[in-house]
Amino acid sequence: MGAAGTAVELDADGRAVRLSSPDKVYFPEKGYTKRDVAEYFLSVGAGITRALRDRPTTLQRFVDGVDGDFFYQKRAPKNLPDWIPTARITFPSGRPADEICPTELAAVLWAANLGTLTFHPWPVRSADTDHPDELRIDLDPQPGTDYADAVGAAHELRAVLDDHGLRGWPKTSGGRGIHVFVPIEPRWTFTEVRRAAIAAGRELERRMPDRVTTAWWKEERGERIFVDFNQTARDRTIASAYSVRPHPHAPVSAPLRWDEIDDAEPRDFDIRTMPKRYAEVGDVHADMDGHAFRLDGLLELADRDERERGLGDMPYPPEYPKMPGEPKRVQPSRARHDEDGAA
Secondary structure, three states: OOOOOOOEEEEEOOEEEEEOOOOOEEEOOOOEEHHHHHHHHHHOHHHHHHHHOOOOEEEEEOOOOOOOOOEEEOOOOOOOOOOOOEEEEEOOOOOEEEEEOOOOHHHHHHHHHOOEEEEEEOOOEOOEOOOOOEEEEEEEEOOOOOHHHHHHHHHHHHHHHHHOOOOOEEEEOOOOOEEEEEEEOOOOOHHHHHHHHHHHHHHHHHHOOOOEEOOOOHHHOOOOEEEOHHHHOOOOOOOOOOOEOOOOOOEEOOEOOHHHOOOOOHHHOEOOOHHHHHHHHOOOOHHHHHOOEOOHHHHHHHHHHHHHHOOOOOOOOOOOOOOOOOOOOOOHHHHHHHHHHHO
């Protein structure tokens, strides 16, 4: 028997999934193995399947554990079992790709066998990959801020959403941040959904100017919570609920109720503790799929920002093609330097 152990078969809702090298250590600090990760996913099976169901999903693979190199697998592997469907997505460049679309727990275990810890689902379903059915808002603590600062921003974001006819479901990022997902009708494009996210971020920034920023350039953010609006751009994804994050203590992205976020400690949710919580309270985001909100309110706010405040589009990530109406992608200090040099 090799150091990583003989392959085993795990039962995922009636489908057998082979796990090779189950004793291979993925988290050296804790000694957690590939099998520990797979059994964690089994313990939250209905929850992670709900978070991924019918969504084109990028796999973040750590073949040699969290201390080794990792890569993002966007295209479905050649050895994909015929029972795992795919969906065709289009990158910002216009190139297409077929990504796996989990529809059952066995697909999660199959991916875990490949070293997948974090699942990055698109905010679309396989039936319509050009119209998101989730608005995702990423509250990202900048240096000098922490989870408690993200909590304060999240509460005010909840009020912003409520004022515009929306309801969000919060979760820990698995690090210091908070993600808020809003189920929406799949009738708006990626560009329109991003515009809605920018509008929500700017309104939050107006309400908490010393604590929240939408500044794309890091040099302008300060010690504030950054609303990462570009996480809503096409082909940008956010770790799913119940994903394992690549930190030494094996934390997970934990779905929470709004009345839990103040007392929650992100480090308390890991592959050892989450199964117990899940057994007690289940998937606290299970009702998300029963809702689909409209973005009209936020899009009207975006129009008002542009008309009355002169606030138009924001820069896209550097790998994107230049977008219509997008401002220059030059960081402010460099732009000032160039202007000074030209004077």
